[in-house]
Amino acid sequence: MKDQNEMPNEWQQHQISIAIDAFEDALLEQMDKLGDANVPPYEVVYAAVRMFTHLCFDMAPSEDVARKTIEASVEAGYKAFLTGEIDGGCPHCQEEA
Numbered sequence: 001m002k003d004q005n006e007m008p009n010e011w012q013q014h015q016i017s018i019a020i021d022a023f024e025d026a027l028l029e030q031m032d033k034l035g036d037a038n039v040p041p042y043e044v045v046y047a048a049v050r051m052f053t054h055l056c057f058d059m060a061p062s063e064d065v066a067r068k069t070i071e072a073s074v075e076a077g078y079k080a081f082l083t084g085e086i087d088g089g090c091p092h093c094q095e096e097a
Contacts, residue, residue: 056070
């Protein structure tokens with residue numbers, strides 16, 4: 001049985017990257033649909049951040065890892081906003097409790 005905290009190899013990391021890209025595309029598609037329904041963008045973002053924050057605290061091995069993951073996500077999102085570039089994955093997702 002594979003240890004869930006084991007770092008993925010290069011091929012697995014590539015597959016994860018492809019899956020995350022598809023996930024982000026699907027989220028953006030759903031956001032477009034909400035926009036078509038005249039839901040304000042700030043409401044969509046609030047709902048998404050609230051939901052993913054809840055999931056992070058629920059799924060992380062500890063509150064500290066959840067908080068670090070959320071902080072890193074906000075920083076990465078701001079960097080992407082400033083530079084137009086999205087980089088890497090979650091830096092804290094492999095930490096143990």
